[in-house]
Amino acid sequence: MWTDVRPAAEMPQLFERGGDLISFAGGLPDLDLLPLKELSEQMGRLMRLGGRIALQYSTPHVAKALVPAITDLMAREGGRTDAGNLVPTAGSQMGLLAIGLGVAVPGETVLCQTPAYPGAAAAFRTAGLRLHGAPEDAGGLDPQALPATVARLRAEGQRVRMLYCNPTFQNPTGATLSVERRHQLLDAAREADLLIVEDNPYGLLGFDGRTVQTLQGLDPENVIHLGTFSKVFAPGLRCGWIAAPAPLAERLRRTTEVMALSPSAFTQAALAAFHARSGWDALIDAYRERYRERCGLMADALEDELGTDGPWQWRRPDGGFYLWLRHTAGADTRRLALAAAEQGVSFVPGTHFGLDGEGGDALRLAFSNVPRGRIAEGVSRLAAVLRGAEADAGADVEGRTV
Template sequence: MWTTSNPAIEMPALFERGADTISFAGGLPDLSGLPLTELAAQVSRQLRLGGRTTLQYTTPHLASSLVPAVAELMAMEDVTARPEHLVPTAGSQQGLLAVALGLGNPGEAILCQTPSYPGATTAFRTAGLVPVSAPSDVDGVDPDALREEVSRLRADGRTVRLLYVNPTFHNPTGATMPVPRRTALLEACRELDLLVVEDNPYGLLGFDGTTTPALASIDPDNVVYLGTFSKIFAPGLRCGWLATPPALTATLRSVGEIMTLSPSAFAQAILAAYHGKHGWDGLIADFRAGYARRAALMTSALADVLGPEWDWRQPAGGFYVWLRHRDGTDTASFEGAAAAAGVSFVAGRHFSVAGEHADGLRLAFSYTPADRIAEGIRRLGKALSPVEVAA
């Protein structure tokens, strides 16, 4: 199922930073709250007592010691984890490619909620799938419009069997799909024989501590759920999972094994040890509070410096603020001025499937030091001003 054709959209440079550049580009988590001294002691103990096991190859199954940690996370969004149908991944990115390779065929269409995470659309294209924008409104993918789009595609002779969505604190808009819309969407997907791919890295990061039932909690046998520890622990461990419908587990486990041969037993052991001692509540609460503070600082600064030609929503969770230029200007035209001003963002074109959303731009508040956010937005306001662009 692999294709040698190059993806049509390259991944944006998310993690590169100049010496004095204030970066709002990459969605990096703030790891300052991790108990690194304690983690170092746990890692040392893991190596001394079990290093010959945790540093060895292992089977393509989630470690039994990590299952309770995953089950607790999924239960927060009303999903019952079925251990035999959990497939380990090296973060959600590997999971996306595994889904595309295992469940799609080159040339098939995959419907994508847009604007869409560029890592997903690039993975789909790399596997030979053709992303198609799923009709959406402010509440997410529109079930009735989806029916019409699928009918149109199939009438044109296209094969479409997959729908990709990021329904909770969506990347890049930060929006969350309401529960009634989730139910209606899943009903439509059943009617249309569409399998839903639910990408959920931010679902537990609501600023007020509330959560929304995951799509996988409503229709677990028609949703492939992608979970990750990258946003609620540490991305450097490269550890995530797929929760799969029973009929698809063997296929996705085989593809995952082909891609990585073996998941990291060491990373799984570190996560399991942390969870066994602390659980998740305290760490996730700290993340929520920190991100809520940064989001408030960013939106307050935006209100002070941006003109009426820009529109955005106050985020309720996640990592991002999504700006839209009301006159439809392509925000890539501001990148040079932003770089000169010492600030970075991700232009909306990176989140498109077919050129849409070029008038948007994504700002990540999750990693920027709180005392640098106002200065970063001041620089951004200068870069986005008509005078600067005209110059």
Template sequence: MWTDTRPAVEMPRLFERGGDTVSFAGGLPDLDVLPLDAISRQMSALVRLGGRVALQYSTPHVAQALLPAIVDLMGREGARPDAGGLVPTSGSQMGLMAVGLALAVPGETVLVQTPAYPGAAAAFRTAGLRLHALPRDARGPAPEGLRETILRLRGVGRTARLVYCNPTFQNPTGATLDVDRRRELLAVADELGLLLIEDNPYGLLGFAGETTDTLTALAPERVVYLGTFSKVFAPGLRCGWIAAPPEQAAALRRTTEVMALSPSALAQAAIAAFHARSGWTELIDRYRAAYRERCALMTDALERELGDGGQWTWQRPQGGFYLWLRHRGGLDTGPLARAAAERGVSFVPGSHFRIDGEPSNALRLCFSHVPRERIAAGVSRLATVLRGDAA
């Protein structure tokens, strides 16, 4: 199953920070909203009273105590997961790797929503899969384009059964597929026997509290769902899950056991204890408010610095972590990233989100973790580079 294929997509160094640089690069959550004193007390009690279990190896199953936390989260977007189909992971990135290894064979083609999350592209390529762009239109991934592409690939002898998408507050564009389009894609999947891989880290982070039914809520038999606590709780615990149809769950469980032997019993217990005491509503609301404020500060600053009708276009996100800028004239943003670094601001060039290795006229800005008081200054530095008037 393993191959010597190397990832063709370089993972950007998203989490490096230092000096006076204002980082709009990495998608880090704002952990200032966490009730750290309460979490500290809960974890202390957990280790003191149950440390011999929490610090031991465990089985490759979601702990019974953690099930209510997962059911609660998924239920907010319309899903009703079956406990037998839940597979623990150390986060969605592990889930992506497990999907590539367990549900496909090297040489298969996976259709990928583009622009694509680089971690998904790297995971699938490392598993030996071939990537193909999922056709899109103004509303997002296009059902008729999906049908035509699958039939064309199969017509030349290529196996194409998997479709990867990030349908809610997508990384990197921030876009969300409407429910009608989701149903249309699922109808094509049912017609052609496809399995959709739904990556959903940001679905509960709509600024106004709105949610959209997940693909797995609409057609659980056609979807392998990747869930994570990294964006609604804390990434440092490295805890997530896969919700899969029974026929896929067994293969995924075997693969994740090979990858990690067992999930972290401590991480699962800590999250379960937090949810049992506090639930999710208050914490998610605090995250939403923090990101709503930062997004407004960033978009307001961009409008002041770059104005309407200029060379750069963007849409104000309604949730998630990211803002996607595009240059009307097709300017390659790769060199701009180096120029911006010299001015003390960082972002991720759009080329990192392509699957063909070509330059891009887009760039991604992340607002989720930037100190509020530094957003305007960072945008001002960035605008100097984007306008082309840097010294």
């Protein structure tokens, strides 16, 4: 593995639980909404009628029965694909590594929207790729500056191949790139001869039910799209897909076959059966409403505890799993994470989302899986730590002045 180009990114500890800990760390879906009785019956039927096939090895293709479930999800955001362009993965994380190994060449540079999902940084670095922040401004990715950035890096001898982004309800900021910017970004990427990798776990989880057309739907010939059932169904099934231009799909299929030999036929069959019997509407609508409520509870609690004109600033997202807080005067959120853990609350420091250790003044809060009755309590514990840090900083400044 080409890990000598740069060490793999450190992955945050997201899923620790136990005791009185209130975790705002991991972006876990709320599986209380899954119809478990119905699923149990469907899976039992699958085992009785086709278990010998469902539990056998399969080919590195999306099962024919699952294709309608994927195309249904993608079409809700304007995506366009067919069976020949789909590559099965064990979730988007596998897809990211497959792209790094199967499309790029070790030593090439990937431009990344920042702050970036740390799993993407880890996957690309493990594949031997270099990372560089994509140009951005207050509106997000800056298409106007993209060609010049690419030209500069190439003039310095870097081989810039891809642009990675998470344009809808981004992890960790919750931000969404406007439709106008999407068109401009696609034009700029073509001008700069860049392939776009679009990571889209949260696009269907807008709180008001509205969606934004994916980059893949706008330009399927120059976008590799990563989809997953982890956020709209359940992560434990480890099932996702890559929708890629035809020449790249076959290359990625060979790469995933080396990585996993074959996808889980049982998982694909179970998801296909659920979609055929129930569709996606009821479950996705329930997820949207649940996350809308929890986001509102967290944002309201933050306003009550920290105010809206203090040093900690954030925006209410329109969907997804996360709130992103930044300290206007700078803060060491790694140190604050340790103090928060002592008070029984956890979050992810912003440095985990930086490409070179930046982001120390920020933190990510996940509201998706916190019991609604504990959100305000968790924010209260967190706010006490953040206010304590402010008091310590003020005392330190006063002491130096004297």
